Amino acid sequence: MDLITPSLGLIFWQLVFFLLLVFVLGKYAWRPILSSLSEREKSIEDAIELAKKTRNEMAQLKADNDKAKADALIERDAILKQARQTAEKMIATAKNEAAQEAKAEVEKARKAFREEQAAAVAKLKNETAKIAVEIAEKVLRRELADKNSQEALVNDWMQDAKLN
Amino acid sequence: MSRNRSYKALAISILTLVFSVFSSSATFAQHEHESHAEATHTHGEAEEFNPGQTILHHVADEHQWHLATIGESHMAIPLPVMLYTPTRGFNVYSSSEFYHGSGEHDGFTLHHEHFTSEDGSTVYDFSITKNVASLIISVILLIVIFFTVRNAYAKRQGKAPKGIQSAMEPFVIFIRDEVAKNYIGEKHYRRFLPYLLTVFFFIWINNMLGLLPGAANVTGNIAVTLTLAILTFIIVNFNGRKTYWTHIFAMPGVPKWMLIVMTPVEIVGMMMKPFSLMVRLFANVTAGHIILLSLLSLIFIFKSAALSVIVGPFTVFMTMIELLVAVLQAYIFTVLTASYIGAAVEEHHHDDHH
Numbered sequence: 001m002d003l004i005t006p007s008l009g010l011i012f013w014q015l016v017f018f019l020l021l022v023f024v025l026g027k028y029a030w031r032p033i034l035s036s037l038s039e040r041e042k043s044i045e046d047a048i049e050l051a052k053k054t055r056n057e058m059a060q061l062k063a064d065n066d067k068a069k070a071d072a073l074i075e076r077d078a079i080l081k082q083a084r085q086t087a088e089k090m091i092a093t094a095k096n097e098a099a100q101e102a103k104a105e106v107e108k109a110r111k112a113f114r115e116e117q118a119a120a121v122a123k124l125k126n127e128t129a130k131i132a133v134e135i136a137e138k139v140l141r142r143e144l145a146d147k148n149s150q151e152a153l154v155n156d157w158m159q160d161a162k163l164n
Numbered sequence: 165m166s167r168n169r170s171y172k173a174l175a176i177s178i179l180t181l182v183f184s185v186f187s188s189s190a191t192f193a194q195h196e197h198e199s200h201a202e203a204t205h206t207h208g209e210a211e212e213f214n215p216g217q218t219i220l221h222h223v224a225d226e227h228q229w230h231l232a233t234i235g236e237s238h239m240a241i242p243l244p245v246m247l248y249t250p251t252r253g254f255n256v257y258s259s260s261e262f263y264h265g266s267g268e269h270d271g272f273t274l275h276h277e278h279f280t281s282e283d284g285s286t287v288y289d290f291s292i293t294k295n296v297a298s299l300i301i302s303v304i305l306l307i308v309i310f311f312t313v314r315n316a317y318a319k320r321q322g323k324a325p326k327g328i329q330s331a332m333e334p335f336v337i338f339i340r341d342e343v344a345k346n347y348i349g350e351k352h353y354r355r356f357l358p359y360l361l362t363v364f365f366f367i368w369i370n371n372m373l374g375l376l377p378g379a380a381n382v383t384g385n386i387a388v389t390l391t392l393a394i395l396t397f398i399i400v401n402f403n404g405r406k407t408y409w410t411h412i413f414a415m416p417g418v419p420k421w422m423l424i425v426m427t428p429v430e431i432v433g434m435m436m437k438p439f440s441l442m443v444r445l446f447a448n449v450t451a452g453h454i455i456l457l458s459l460l461s462l463i464f465i466f467k468s469a470a471l472s473v474i475v476g477p478f479t480v481f482m483t484m485i486e487l488l489v490a491v492l493q494a495y496i497f498t499v500l501t502a503s504y505i506g507a508a509v510e511e512h513h514h515d516d517h518h
Contacts, residue, residue: 002220002224002276002277003220003223003224003386003450004386004446005386006385006386006387006390007225007289007293007387008288008289008290009246009288009289009290009291009293009296010225010293010295010296010385010387010388011387011390011391012290013290013292013296013299014296014299014387014388014391014392015391015395017296017299017300017303018362018366018391018392018395020303021303021306021307021362021366022358022359022362024307025306025307025310025358025361025362026358026359026362028311028314029307029310029311029313029314030310030357030358030361030362031358032314032317032318033310033313033314033317033336034336034340034357036317036318036321037317037333037336037337037340039321039322040321040322043322
């Protein structure tokens with residue numbers, strides 16, 4: 001029966017010491033501990049929130065970067081294409097011009113040559129005619145110097161004329 | 165609101181009365197029993213080994229801190245005995261004065277850990293008994309531990325916990341989130357946290373201290389559990405709101421004539437809650453001690469040291485279970501306290517159920 005008999009003294013001391021403990025721990029331990037705990041929890045939550053936000057920002061930034069890079073690539077391709085086209089066009093134009101110029105040059109040369117040739121031919125004709133006249137004159141002078149020869153010649157011409 | 169208050173005060177005074185009647189009737193019963201036991205009580209060690217007596221002696225309180233008996237000499241720490249009698253006022257002695265010979269000193273006699281006065285007046289015993297001494301040790305330990313933890317929080321602000329701080333933190337957070345917040349609710353739990361945390365750690369540390377060899381059985385003492393239960397009862401009823409009291413005195417949705425039956429049942433239920441708290445903790449802790457002591461007694465009953473080969477490991481196993489029970493009972497007491505408080509502070513919001 002001793003076991004289930006609460007003794008007055010122990011109830012008294014238990015009450016005194018337990019209430020003291022509740023008071024002391026409540027004021028000097030639980031309050032600071034609990035407030036530190038909730039503070040830390042809040043700071044951890046904030047940190048996680050911030051990290052999430054930062055991560056999103058980073059992702060956004062990366063996306064922006066990628067987009068800018070892609071745009072730049074497209075632009076570069078466009079510029080290169082345009083440059084190539086321009087170059088091709090320039091080369092084509094240059095070639096064309098060069099060809100035309102060469103043709104003109106050749107034409108000019110040919111024309112000059114033809115003129116030279118014509119002049120040379122004309123000069124040669126003149127020279128030849130002059131030489132032939134001179135030779136004929138000399139031959140005639142010598143042939144007509146005697147009478148027989150004049151007659152023979154006339155005979156020749158006559159024969160020729162008959163033949164014709 | 166003022167009517168509500170007076171109801172509350174009335175109910176509390178009735179219940180306190182009932183509790184005190186319970187304890188005093190228990191005291192009478194005990195006195196009666198003691199007179200029977202007197203004849204068989206002995207102090208000598210040459211006597212036949214009486215396991216029942218030995219075990220009950222070990223789980224009960226005493227006025228000195230008995231550590232061991234080697235041959236004829238008792239090794240005990242004397243503790244202060246403080247007695248109050250209406251005729252002689254306060255008297256303070258050393259307990260060693262009463263543990264010699266007849267147990268009589270300066271007009272007081274100690275018999276079976278109870279004091280009687282020569283002049284026949286009632287003795288009020290406020291001695292620092294073994295349990296009170298152990299209680300003080302546990303209070304000091306708790307203060308040292310949690311002041312250290314608090315200092316760690318102050319020193320390592322915002323950092324991860326370390327050492328004893330990280331050992332205690334999960335329990336503090338558990339009591340806060342899973343017990344207080346869960347059972348009492350977001351709105352009110354903060355007010356009751358100091359009590360809940362203190363109750364939890366107080367019961368736990370005393371349960372564990374009680375497992376040490378030669379230690380006192382504080383939480384296995386009905387006076388301690390009674391005090392804790394009464395504190396819970398007072399907290400619950402002083403925080404009882406309208407819903408709580410109407411559920412006791414005017415259960416909504418029940419026919420008026422039924423209240424004649426319902427109200428007494430509810431009042432009994434209201435008292436059974438702290439009563440069950442008191443008995444549960446006391447019985448669990450004491451039963452654990454009795455089991456351990458019974459196992460060890462087997463060696464002495466059979467007078468065989470060889471038996472210790474079996475008893476030893478089994479006692480170790482039981483002690484481990486007791487370590488689990490130590491934290492479990494602390495948790496149960498705290499959870500039930502929190503749920504009673506939760507029911508008391510609950511707002512009126514579920515009348516559609518009745």
